Structures are given as structure tokens and as C-alpha cells.
Amino acid sequence: MADQEEDFSSLPLPDRFAHKNWKVRKQGYEDAAKTFEATPDESDPAFRPFILDSGLWKGAVADSNVAAQQDGINALCAFLKYGGQQACTRSRNVTITPIVEKGLSSTRAATKQSALEALLLYIELDKSDPIIEDLLPSLNNKQPKLIAATLSAFTAIFHAYGVKIVDPKPVLKALPKVFGHADKNVRTEAQNLAVELYRWLREAMKTLFWNELKPVQQQDLEKLFETVKQEPPPKQERLLRSQQAAVEAVQANGQEDEAEAEFEEEQPEEINAFDLAESVDALSKVPANFGESMASSKWKDRKDALDALFAAVNTDRIKDGPFDDITGALAKSMKDANIAVVTVAANCIECLAKGLRQSFAKHRSKIMPAIMERLKEKKQSVTDALSAALDAVFASTGLSACLEDTLEFLKHKNPQVKSETLRFLIRCLKTTRDAPSKPEVKLIAESVTKLLTESVEATRAAGAEVLGTLMKIMGERPMGPYLEGLDDSRKAKIKEYCDVAEVKAKDKPKPVAPPPKAAPVGQKKPVSKKPAVGTKKPAPRPVTPQEEPAPPPPKTASKVIPSKLSAPKALVPPQKSGLQGPKKLAGPGGAAPPSTQSPRRNITPQDDEAAPIPSKLGRGLAGRPLARPGPLSTTASESAPPAPQAPSITPGERLELDDLRSEKEYLLRTNEELRTSSSKYQSQIHELQNQNAQLIEDHTRDVLSIKAKETQLVRARSDAESAEAQCQRLSRELDRLKREVKRMEAERSPSSATSDHIYREKNSNNSSGNSAAAAPPAERPASATRQTRVDSATSLADSRETGYQRMARSYAISPSEEKENGGLDAAEGEKMARNRSPVKGGAAATAGKREVSGEGESWKRAAEVTSQLKARIELMKAKQGLTKR
Template identity: 60%
Template sequence: MADQEEDFSKLPFSDRFAHKNWKVRKEGYEDAAKAFEKTPDESDPIFKEFTFDSALWKGAVLDSNVAAQQEGVNALCAFLKYGGPQACTRSRNATITPLVEKGLPSVKVITKQSSLEALLLYVELDKADPILDDLLAGLSNKQPKIVASTLTALTALYHAYGVKIVEPKPALKSLPKVFGHADKNVRAEGSNLAVELYRWLREAMKPLFWEELKPVQQQDLEKLFEGVKSQPPPKQDRLQRSQQAAAAKQAATPKEELDDESQGVEEEEEVQAFDLAEPVDVLSKLPGNFQENMASAKWKDRKDALDALHEAANTPRIKDGHFDDTIAVLAKSMKDANVQVVITAAHCLDVLAKGLQRSFAKHRSRIMPPMLERLKDKKLADPLGSALDSVVASSGLSENMEDIVEFLKHKNPQVKAETLKLLIRSLRNTREAPSKEETKSIAGVATKLLTESTEATRNGGAEVLGTLMKIMGERAMAPYMDTVDNIRKDKIKEYYESAVVKAKDKPKPAPQPPKTVSASQKRPAAPGARKTAPGMKPPAKRPSTPQSEKPLTSPAPKAATGKSIPSKLSGLPKSGLAGPKSRLPGAGPVPSKLTSPRRTITPHSDEDLAPVPKLGRGLAGRPLGKPVAAATSSPPPTTHQAGPSAADIAKLEELRAEKDRLARSHEDLRADKQKLTSQIHELRNHNAQLIEDHTRDVLSIKAKETQLVRARSDAEAAESTVQRLQRENERLKRELNRAVRQSTGSPLSSATADDGMGIYRDSASSNGTRYNQHSGIERLNSSASNRRSNYLGSPSEEKENGVFTGGEKAQPPPSFREDVGSGGENVDEGGKPVENWRRATEVTNQLKARIEQMKAKQGLQRQR
């Protein structure tokens, strides 16, 4: 009973934490948590005992009683929450491993949640690296439930803090081992961790572990990744203490002073595969005969060497080394006559620039001009464009701006067009806004491209200006848009609205005007100087008040006279003594010219003005006793020292606001004027276009009318020609009929008299022979024989020795006399036959013999 009635609450926490009774330990944990919550700050003495003796927390986390363990983990969370960074760094070495082995896999849900909260607090208070090392060590535990709970804790850490706080590479390298685990719960938690990492890293995570997975595992993960691809980029859910302090500072800082900084905090760059990968030594993997093969005369050897380089360099991250010789070889390959060699060299440059990143910038000047020059070949536009994008991304747009602008003026249109596309892509992808000089250079060359002859180049120039305007802003691009006509301005505006860029110009804040309060605060120091004890040395020099810091109210005349003494002689006219004939009391006549020598006058404070002696005659020798006495006897006016009043400040602010309103109104009117002017120009251009179209239509109509008149005249001429030919044809028919009637005494048949050439058509159809280019004898023979048979006698008449004996001999027509040549020479005009028909027969036989010879000759030629 005595033990039960004993009050353990008076024992120190160290004794209660180590007590053999679990109830005492449990109550000790609860009391410690309540005591931590009541502490005013981290320096409370109650934290000292637990800070120096971290074994107390190890025992609390490893408590054998599950109820006491739950309260012990809760007490640890309260200790970390209120104890600060020192509580974190002193206790984590003793508590992380027990939390992984005993707290996370606990059977009680509250203990699991408290253990996970403790791990999150450790990361919140300091850094994640020590916590991550102990958690990854838990993945090698033999118990599957510990491995699964550790993976759950890792997923929670990445979900809360992201990959910027918690390093993702160790977890990614352990995923292949997790997916090969025999327990399905471990594999399921590994899939959850992979999906969480994919939310942050996307495709950049795959090079570290993807090749070590089985195809089935890759397919399963791809299905899980599909649900994440459509989600927006994740943000950090939980902030570290340092981030919380920075956020509180930002909340207390005025917004106008925080614009640039807040933008830099909000815009986080995506994690690239380069940041996660380990550097690879590419030079050691190159074959020993690489340089020899590149110098070979055979293009196949050169391509094989470049293929070997591409295979070795195709890695996310390359270790920097002596790549000068390799880059020189690739630059030389840009001039290779074989297209395949140039394409492979471009692929090598692409992977080298991506793998070296900033280390590739020192090789840029050697490789950039040859690549831009080779853009003249259309077949190489795509591989060279990809390589150029990588080079610009690795070295920055500013470093390559000079080469790009120079090649935009190239005489080859293909080079100019591809360089223009490169500039547009670079402006879209750059994260640093161009400087004012670079903006001027880009805008100048792009404005000139707007007047090119090819439409693609003009559109490219407009797109450059629109993209640059998206980065720099409309106000910064206004001076370059004044020389552009309205039609092109509309085109540039379209590209400006549709452009997607990553960089934004962050103009420096305008310098604030000097504060008048500081000047007015410095002035009251003068009366205090008069109260200094005697014997103290006055200051050697009195700081002069700037002109801009003078008060609004004008000072009294006496005070101004007293303050003009330490000034130079050139400042005397400002004191009201500018007239050359003005006389000072007690001074001699004023000379016409100031001939006194220049004296160095040391300014003194106001209390030293009284003992100043006379300086002599002239302007500088006026007596100073009276003004000084007045200055010393009467205190300085308060209006001169206190600065502007509240009413003056309010009036000044009102005037400034009115000035701003007038400036805005002026800007609006100016914008309206520009808009109306642009509309006038557009209407004028439209009117000119309509007039041009009308003139062109009128000219076209007149040309068509002229063509129609000419066609009509040609038709009339053709019609008259046809009529004349018809009349001639009729006349020839009549002449032929008359000649036939005279020769035969009877009209021709309808088959013969249809046209003037019917005799020849009948004779040709009956004999079947044609006149050829070799000789016209066949036609002559056939026509002559047929005409003899048709016109010289009837079929019953017989011929003896080539002479007709029976019947009356017929007179052959004139056409027959022309065909037989000399055979018709003996025919008189009356048509009576007086020729020798024997001679005609001989001529005919000779012609037939000639015809046979020619046929035989033609037959031999055909056989050959």
C-alpha cells in the first residue's frame, strides 16, 4: 500500500523515464509533454536535461509497453516542437533508428502517426540528409513490415517537403531492390513511392533505375504514372523553420520591395535528369583509333568513329575533361561532304552539350559558326537545329547572341531562315531576359527582316518581335515599334499574345527621391553645437545642405546674410548685393573690378561667426558685427529648421496626385490619338488598295475588249477567205466539168465530178499505189495507165504493138498531158490526137521497168 500511495511526480524526469513501472513511465512522458508546451521559448531550463541526455528519448521510443510507448513518442514530438533546432540535433542520433524499427511498424495507429510526425519535425528543424540515411538503412531490414513502414515514411517525407529538401537519388537507386522484394506489401509501398517521386521529377527520374526493372514492372508503373501526368506540378506542403522565418519576413516587408524576390521564390525550376545522374567519364570509353578513323579518307570509317562517340556520350551527365580535340574534330566534320557524317556529328554535339551543360560553354565559340554555316543544306536542318538548341541551352542565349545576330544577316536564305527559327526557340526557352543592348540588337535585325521578300522570313521577324515583347514588355519594345506599319504591328501583336516564354524581364526599381526628413533632422543639430562646453574644438568643416533638401519656406533675410559668409566670392550676388554701385555701411567705394586675391576660407559653425575680423575693403570687407549680433542674440526661426509643415506636405502630395492623374490622362489621350492615327493609315491604305484594284480591273476590261475586237476582225477575215476559196472551188469545178464535156462530150458521173481531184482519187483507189519521197513515178504510172483506160477507148478495143486500132481515138485531158510529160507535147489546142502512141507506149514501158527496179531495191533494203 505504501508503494501505491507513493507520489512519483516529485521524482526527476530522468528517474521517471527509467522507472521499472510502466505506469510511472507513462505518467512521466505525459507530464514532460505538458511541461514542454508551457515553456516560453527554446531556452527554458527544462530542455537542458533532455538535450544532454539523449538516451532518455531512446528508451521512451523503445518502451516495451505499447501504451507507454505511445506517450513517449508524443513527448518526443512535443520536445522537438518546442525545443527548437538544438533539441533536434542532440537527439536524432539516438531516436531515428528506434523510430524506424519500433515506432513506424507499431500495432497502434497513434504511435505510427506520432513516429511519422517526429520524423517530419526532424526534417523541419534542420536538414533531411541524416534522417534519409537512417530510413534507407531500414530498407535492408529482414522484417517486411519494417521495410513497408519505412517506404511509407519516405513517401510522406517527399510528399511534405519535395525533392528540393529531401534528396531523391538515394531513394531512386533503391527502387529496383524494392520491386524485387518477395512481400507484396513492400512492392505496393514501393509503387506508391515511385508515383510520388514521379509527381516531382517526371521523366527525369527514369535514367537512374528504369533499365534495371523488368518489362512487366515498367508497364505496371507506366499505368500508375498515367494518372499523375495530368496533375499540375506539386508544391511543398510543409515548410522548414528557415523557410517559415523567410515567409514571415516577406509578409512583413512591403509588397513593392518584395516583387523581385518573391518572383524568384515562386518560380522553381524543374528537376532535370542531369541533376540526378552521376557523371560518366566519356573520354575513357572512346576507342584508341578514334582520331585515326576521323582522319580516314573513307566516309564509312569516319561515321563508325562518330557512332562510337555518340554511344559513349549518350548519358544524362558527362564528367568534364579535355574535350578540345574532340570538339575540333566535330567542328571539322561540319564541313564533311558526306551527309551521314554531318548528321552523326550533330547528334554527338547534341548529347555532349546536354551531358556537359555549363562545362560545354567554353567550346561554344569553336563549334557554333560551322554549325550555323552548314544550315544551308535543307537535309541537315533538323539534326543541326536540335544540336544548336542544346548548345544554346548549355551556354546561354547571351553568349550566342553575337553569332546568331550575325548569321541573321547571311546572304543564303536557308541559313537566315533556320537561324531565325533558332532565335525564336531560344527566346522561348531562355530563363534569363536579354539585356538592353541585346534587346536593341535583336529588335534591330528583326525589324529589318520584316521587309524581306519571302513571306516566311517576314513572319519569322514578326514572331521574334512578338516573343521579345512577351519577355521585355510592351513599354520596353515601344521605341522599336514606332517604325513598323500598322499591318505588321497587328501581326506582331498576334505573336505576342500567343507566345509562351519562361523568362520575364524584372526591371530594377526606380531610385526613390531623396528624403527631406533626413535633411530637416540634421538641421536642429546646430543649436546643440552652441551649447557645447567652452574649450571644445569646433568641427573643421560644416556639411553643406544640398539644394534639393532646402525647406519649402524661405528663410529670414538676416539668417541668409549670416550663412553667406563661408561661401566663395562667386556666391555673393545671391545674398542681395549683386549691384556693382551698392555701398556697404562703413566700407569704402566699391571698385569697378574685383581685384582682391582669392582667399581660402574655412567654413565654421554658427557659434564662430562673431569673432570673425574684417577682411579689408571691397565686397569682402563689409562689417559683420551687426548681423552676427543679431544672429547670436535671437534664436534661429523654427520654420527654417523644422522643415515643411504637415499642410505643405499634404498639399505637395495632392499636387503629385494631380500630376499623376494628368500624366495618365495624357497617356490615354496619346494612346487614343495613336489609335485614331493608325485607323486613318489603315483606311488610307485600304482606299489606295481599292483604287489600285479598280485601275487594274479597268485595264483588264480594256485589254479584253481589244482582244475581242481583234478576234472579230480575224473572224471576219477568215470568213471572207473561206468565201473566196468556196468561190474559187466552184469556179474550178465548173472549169473541170467544161473540160471534161469538151473531151468526152458527156458529163462526168457524180462519183467523178464531185471535186476537181476526183480523177486522181479514182486512179489511186483503183491501183492502190502512192507517191513516196523516193520517187513520184508510181503515181505517174498508175494515173497515166488508168486515164488511158478510162478516156482513150472502150474495153472492146484491142491494142496492137501499143497502138489502138479500133474505134475513134479519144483526146486525153490536160491533166494527163501534164503527167506523161513529153508524151503530150504533140497534141494541138483543138484536142485532136496527133501524137505518136507508140512512143507513149515505150515511155510507159520504161517507167514500169523503173518502177520494178525501185520496188526490188526497196525490198532488199527492208530485208537488210
């Protein structure tokens, strides 16, 4: 066995990692961990085989033997801890899944802890996104044990790094499904994860998954959240390698407190729902007739349109788009006479500003002045809505962008506008995270100081609060010049507001101090520690005598001391020898005494002691440097520190430095002004382009509507002409029918009289001819025969005339019209009535009369009647169009 162990230990580590014997693998894992711990840096050759062949770690993490697996995961942790970022990026693709499946769900607590430590190291060395992506599929695993272990790992990751390093969105989206799992342990781990996320996100986390939970689950979580609400905000407990390097760099300069303060300030106080929400396309939800409704003369239509817009934009995050028309309509609504319309419009502006954030900055120039102008409204509900809209606009832009319009409205004539604008400025100063620049402080102080003498108490109090809040940000000393002309009562009030004010901004002079300290650090890091603590420790001075063997510097130093103008020459030697620069910076406080003592030594005692030496050597001046090489070097080393003091003390260089700083501030201010004006002009250009496009669109719409109206007018004219022609035709037809009826009625009376006359004659002939007809034809007289012919012709005419009489009677003419149209006169009517009335013995009387009148007259009369009837019948046919033309 000893031989086998020696043989196994002599194998390379990669071969032992892939060995069949688990004991060999286990020993290889242990030796690898020790080897990695002993490496000096990340570039050691021991890491090379495992970086090139990352599959070795897959077998080590998922080892079939639990004891070997534990050592394999420990070896991976050592590999990651000492191998650096390259070890992380090369191995995580093949190790995350085995760690989750075999390590986190292991029965050994030590293995679980090592697996979790490996995951934390992967995040520490690079970033968290790849790790989270590989962990999320495990939540869909069929084994409840594996799901619970993954949820526990998520909880540990967020607890160590927080939501600023690890993105919580993918995990929050997967939580609802896990809450409905059948296993109790899975649901418990899900609740623990939700509580941990609530510690960081608070109410913002509910935007992604809260609505998908059941009411019972929501109630259980609310009970758990109550205990977390009382806790202070969490802080990141584990730093990334990049953060560790930054902290170490700051600590190397002796600024441990500043490093800790900066790290604490980087921790997020509370994550906003905007950062977690998904972008929503609100433009697609805005009604198509929004512009028409806003242009309506009825306030109800305008309010309904704004309500529909509010429902569309009332979301946590809005996708950017062409909102220019909408913001223009909202700005116009600020002038609306109806306060309900103004309130809803302000709510829409607030939602747009919160949903668009930085994308809303281009709309600020036309929205903000309109809101401030409406601050004169006295109703509190309207003022609150306008103030909330202004706060949202400020949050999406910043103090510098809103300051110009704010200061302009401080000159407004309306006292209420001034007061509300000052309150808005107070809220801006309290919530901003960027302290105003010196020119901005000057503008604010000068504008607000003038309002301290206003007649309205609210305006004076708000002005004092503005100055107090500004003093809290900038400090009492920078604000002193602006408060010189004020009386003591106002100064006391401003100081009182300064004491109670709570601000989030930092004063700019604090970060200005590090640049002078950074200059020596760039020259040499070890010496840079000493100037930082130079005021407390005099240790750097004894270091100077050790650096004596440089004869040229003493000569230059002796020349430098008498004249201050030659001080820049002393800066030349440090470039040749790196030790001279630090020596000069080592003791800035004690540089002056050595510089004053060394000339005295050269003038008084050393000259007296050097007098006998030239007598021995024969040369008076040649012996002096030979007699005192040591003292000169020591004095040069002691006189070296004052050289760098000259640039910091020389008035000329100080003036030049002040000029450069003023020029820098001027350039920065000019650059800011140019950027502001450029953005303003860009927004104006964009607005004009939108207006031009809107005008073109309106013009096109008007032209199309005019053409449509012209087409409708042409059609209407043609329809009117056809209708008029139809009316004329019908009128002519009506006139013709009337004339026809009149004519037929006019012809009716003579035809009826003639027919009655013929009827009477026919009856008389029939009565007289009965006797003749009864006799044989041979015995009939000639008069009877002729009478029979006449009767037949009369009956034919009577039959023809009766048909037309029926046609004439069908027109149903009134008696008055019959009389007007030439009806029968009274005499003829009485005569026809007598002839038609039955009289006893009438036939004999008629026969007698006809016999007396004679046969000739009867024949003539019958012929005339017949001819008249024929003519009238033909005339009637011609009039009615019955005859062929």
C-alpha cells in the same frame, strides 16, 4: 498513492524520463510536452537538459510500454517544434533508428502518426540527408512489416517536401530490390512510392532503376503512371524553417501575394534526367583511332568513327575531360561534303552538350559558328539535326553567351541561314529563364528590325516572331521605341505573336522595385509596414501628434520649410531620435498641405495674437515662443513629413540618382563585357594550348616515324648488298661449273677413242694369245710373253679409263654439245663401230695382222697409249681437285 504521485511529480523531468515505473515516465513525457509548449523561445532553460543528454529521447521513443511510448514520441515532437535546430541536430543521431523500429511499425495509429511527424520535423528543422541515410538500412530488415512502414514513410516525406528538398537518388537505387520482395504489402508500398516519385520526376526517374525491373513490373507501373500523367505538377506542401522565415519576412512588409508567387516560382516544373544520372567516363569508350579515322579520305571511315563516338557519348550525364580534340573534329565535320557525316556529327554534338551541360561552355566558341554556317543545307533531316545541336549548346551555356554569334549570323548572305538563325533565336527567347539585359534587348531589336524588310517571307515572319517574343518578356512599353518606325501591319503582326508566345523568363524591372522599400525596413520594422500601405490607409497621420515632446525639431523644421536646399538638414534629427524618421515617412502624400499652412499661421494670425504679450512682458520678441509652445510643436510635427519628400522630388537629387543608376548599368555592362571577353580569351588560350600540344605530339610522332623509316632503309640496303654478293657468288659458281662441264666434254672424246682402240687391240691379243697361253710356259715363245704383259697393262689402263668415262657420261651432254666440244669425227666413229661389231673369224684376222706388223710397233703403241692415259687421268684429277695441293 497520493504521496507517491506528489513525490514523482516533484522529481526533475530527466529523472522521470529514466524512471522504472512506466506511469511515472508517461506522466513525465506529458509534462515535458506541456513545458516545451509554454517556453517563449528556443533559448529557454527547459531545453538545456534534453539537449545535453540526448540519450533521454532514445528511451522515450523506444519505451517498452506502448502508452508511454506514444506520449514519449509526442514529447519529442514538441521538443523539436519549439526547441529549434539545435534540438534537432543533438537528438537525431539516437532517435531515428528507434522511431523506425518502434514507432513506424507500432500497432497504434496515433503512435505511427507521431513517429512520422517527428521525421518530418527533423527534415523541416535542418536537412533531409541524415534522415534518409538512417531510413535506408531499414529496407534490408528481415521483418516485412518494418520494410513496408519505412516505404510508407518515404512516400509521406516526398509528398510533403518534394524531390527538391529530399534527394531521390538513394531511394530510387534501392527500389528494384524492394519490388522483388515476397511480401505483398511491401510490393504495394513500393508501388505507391514509385508513383509518388513519378509525380515529381516523370520520365527522368526511369534512368536509375527502370532497366532492373522485370517486364511485368514495368507494365504494372506504367498502368499506375497513366493516372498520374493527367495530374498537374505537384508543389511542396510543407516548408522548411528557412523557407518559413523568408515567407514571414516578406509578409511582414505587406507583400503576401508576392511571397506566395515567389514560393510558387521556386517549385521545379520537372526534374531533368541529368540531375539524377551518374557521370559516365565517355572518353574511355571513344576508339583509340578516332583521330586517324576522321582524317581518312573515305566518308565511310569518317561516318563509322562518328557512329562509335555517338555510342560512347549517348548517355544522360558525361564526366568532364579533355574533349578538345573531339570537339575540334566535330566542328571540322560540319564542313564535310557528305550529309550523313554532318548529321551524325550534329547528333554527337547534341549528346556532348546535354551530357556535359555547363562544362561544354568552353567548347561553344568553335562548335556554334560551324553549326550555323552549315544551316544553309536544304535537306530537312540535316537541318533538324543541326537545330537540335544548337538547342543543346544554348541549354548548356545561356542566351548571353550565344547572342553574339547569333546576331552575327543574322547578317549572313544566305537567306536560309538567316531564317534558321531567327528560329533558333526564337527558341532561345522562349526557353530562357533569365530575361535579356537592356543592351542585349537593344542589339536584338536593332538587328531583327532590319530583317523585317527582307524579300523572303520566312525571314520576315521569323523576325516579327522574335520581336513579339521579346515583347512578351520585356513588356510593350520598353519595346515601344524600337517599333516606332514600323508600319501598322507589322506592329499588328508583332502584337499577335506577343499574345500567343509562351516564355519562361521574368522581366527585370519587377525585382528592381524592392530596394526603395527595403531602405525604411532597415531603419525600423514597425513603421516599414505603413509606407507600403500608405496609399490606402491615412492612419499614420494621427500618430504624429503623440510625438510632440522634442523642442529642437520644430526649430529646425521651421527653418527647413522656407528653403528646399536646407532639406538635408532635416535628415539629421532622425539619427538622434528614432521617431522622427518614421514620422517624416508616414505621410508622403499629405506632406505638402501642412507645409503651406504652417507659414500662413506664423505670418498672419499668430503675429496679431502675439502683439499684446510683449507689452506685458516688456520684451516684444521674447514672448512669442513662450506664448505658443504647443502650436509650434504641432506644426513642426505636421511639417516634419515633407523633409524626406525633398530627396525624392528635388530635381538635382533625381538627376544624381539617374546618373548613379546609369553609371551602375554601365559598370554592370562593362563587367559583363569584360567577363565575356575574358572567358573568350581563356577559351582561345586553352584552344591554342591544345593546338600547340597537338603539334608537338604530331612533330614527335613524325620524327619517330622518320627514324623508323631510316632504320628500315639501312636494313634494306644491307640486305640488298648481301643478296647482290650472293647472286654474284652463285653466278661465278655457275660459270665455273659450266666451264668444267665443257672441259670434261672436250676431254671425253679422245679418251673414249683411245679406250676403244685399246679394247680392240686387247681382243686381238687375247685371241692370238689363246694358243700360246694354252701351251705350257716353257713352250711359250718370247713374243707371247711380251704380248701378255702388254695386254695386262692395257686392261689396267682400260679399267682406269672406264671409271672416268662413267663420270663424264653422268653430265648427260647432248650430241650437239659433244660435237662442239671436239667429239669423235665420223671416220673414227665408223672405225670404232667396225672394230666393236662382232665378225666371224675376227680373232684370227687380228692375230694375223699383229704378227705381220711385228712386235716392236705393238709395244711402242701400247706404251704411248698408256702414257697418254696416265697424263689425262692426272689432269682430270687436278681439275676436279682430287689431288692434294
